[in-house]
Amino acid sequence: MEFGDRTHLPAALITGACGVMGLAVTRRLAERHLVYVADIDGDAAQQTATALRREGASAIAVQADVTNDQSVTAMMEVIRTNSGTLKTLAHVVALGPSSAPYDVLLSVNLAGAARVVEACEPVMRPGGAAVLIGSVGAHMVKPDEAMAAALDEPLHPDLVTRVLAAFGSEPGGVAAYSLAKNGMMRMSRRLAPVWGQTEKRITTISPGFIATDMGAREFVANPAKHDFMKRMPIPRLGSVIEIADGVEFLASDRASYITGCDLLIDGGMSAVL
Numbered sequence: 351m352e353f354g355d356r357t358h359l360p361a362a363l364i365t366g367a368c369g370v371m372g373l374a375v376t377r378r379l380a381e382r383h384l385v386y387v388a389d390i391d392g393d394a395a396q397q398t399a400t401a402l403r404r405e406g407a408s409a410i411a412v413q414a415d416v417t418n419d420q421s422v423t424a425m426m427e428v429i430r431t432n433s434g435t436l437k438t439l440a441h442v443v444a445l446g447p448s449s450a451p452y453d454v455l456l457s458v459n460l461a462g463a464a465r466v467v468e469a470c471e472p473v474m475r476p477g478g479a480a481v482l483i484g485s486v487g488a489h490m491v492k493p494d495e496a497m498a499a500a501l502d503e504p505l506h507p508d509l510v511t512r513v514l515a516a517f518g519s520e521p522g523g524v525a526a527y528s529l530a531k532n533g534m535m536r537m538s539r540r541l542a543p544v545w546g547q548t549e550k551r552i553t554t555i556s557p558g559f560i561a562t563d564m565g566a567r568e569f570v571a572n573p574a575k576h577d578f579m580k581r582m583p584i585p586r587l588g589s590v591i592e593i594a595d596g597v598e599f600l601a602s603d604r605a606s607y608i609t610g611c612d613l614l615i616d617g618g619m620s621a622v623l
Contacts, residue, residue, distance in 0.1 A: 356408040359384045360475075361433035362601070363425075365416060365466055366443025368394040370562040371483070374590035375440050375597050380407035383438060388412040388425055390443075416443055416462030426469045438601040439470045439480040445527075446564040447487075448571040452526035453510045459530035464504035464537060467552070476549035479609075480538075481600045483593070484554040486616045487528035488535045490623060501533030502540065524572075531556070535612050542610025551609035553600050558616025561587040583618030 362383035366372040368391060379385055380402055387402070389395040392413030399411035412428050415421040429436060445458050463482055470480065493501055493516075500512035513529065514520065521529065538554045545552050559565060559579055565587070569575050579585055596615050599605055614620055 356406070357384055359408060360437030361386065361429060361435065362438035362440065363388060363429060363436055363470065364440045364442060365389075365414065366441070368398050369442065369564070371557075371560065371590045371593055372442040373398065374594045375442055376402070376409075378594040378598050379438060379440060379601070380405075380409060384408040384410070384433060386410050386412050386425075386429055386433075388414040390415050416466055417457050419465065422465050422469050426473060430473060434473070435475040435478075436470060436473050437475060437478045439466070439474070439478075440597050440601065441466055441480065441482045444483065444485075444564075446568050447523035447527040448568060449564070450523075452521045452523065455523065455526040456510050456513055456530050459527065460501070460504045460533045461509055463534045467537070467541070468505070471545065471550070474545075474548075474550050477603070477606075479551040479553070479601045479605070480545075481597045482534055482538060482552070482554045483597075484535050484556045484612065485527070485531040486556045486558045486614065486619050486623075487524070488531035488554075488556055488612070489614075489620050491525070491528045491532050493529070493532060497529070498536070501529065501536060504533055504537060538612070539610045546609060551600075551605070553605075553609060554612045555593065555596050555600070556612050556614045556616060556620075557588060557593055558582075558614075558619040559587050560593060561589055578619075581622050582616075583621060586617065588615060588617055 362379040363386040364376045365388045367376045367387040368389040387395045387399045395411035399409040402409035414425040496516040
């Protein structure tokens with residue numbers, strides 16, 4: 351079946367596009383964008399892009415490893431060649447607290463985000479926006495001066511060593527995850543004035559307990575989360591559709607006066623921490 355040409359639409363890059371949350375965000379942005387479906391699993395990216403095209407969307411698959419400079423550069427070259435500019439970045443890729451050692455969590459969740467943001471800024475058109483998916487965990491840590499200094503240079507070659515020194519021991523998965531997400535939130539605030547000079551915006555979203563495969567694994571790893579959820583003002587799991595709602599809003603012109611801040615979509619979890 352032939353569909354109308356939608357390649358004239360503004361471009362959106364979604365990293366981690368093939369996970370449960372990434373796919374929800376990708377489908378939503380595909381309603382009004384040409385979407386670049388970026389994932390470390392190139393086959394999954396191709397399959398997702400093909401499925402979206404069958405539904406009438408304009409979608410281009412890109413294999414990308416956010417921890418690798420060359421891979422991110424190649425991803426941006428695909429965007430420059432096909433679209434020239436970006437209107438929206440939705441950075442979704444992340445590893446959960448129990449998914450990897452602390453150094454990998456920092457490399458993927460913080461340095462990876464910084465690498466993608468740095469690469470996207472030059473091709474982001476005026477009026478464009480970046481929305482980075484963080485975590486309510488970012489609000490659970492209060493970095494001291496040494497830790498803040500380490501987190502505020504996420505692309506420093508010794509990031510992991512500096513965080514380790516500031517922490518004083520090897521951080522556990524939850525601590526490393528929360529620090530990485532805090533560093534990403536700090537990055538958004540720090541970059542907002544710089545991006546504003548060229549009429550671009552950057553924000554973060556902090557989800558709480560969301561119904562995803564990664565989220566389910568974390569409940570298994572930390573069963574106490576079930577009891578904590580009962581204390582929340584909205585005592586249920588959030589849905590990836592609700593996260594996509596937040597991304598869609600922050601990326602849209604309706605949010606044109608919003609930058610450098612974090613949107614909590616957490617069922618009120620942060621109110622009872």
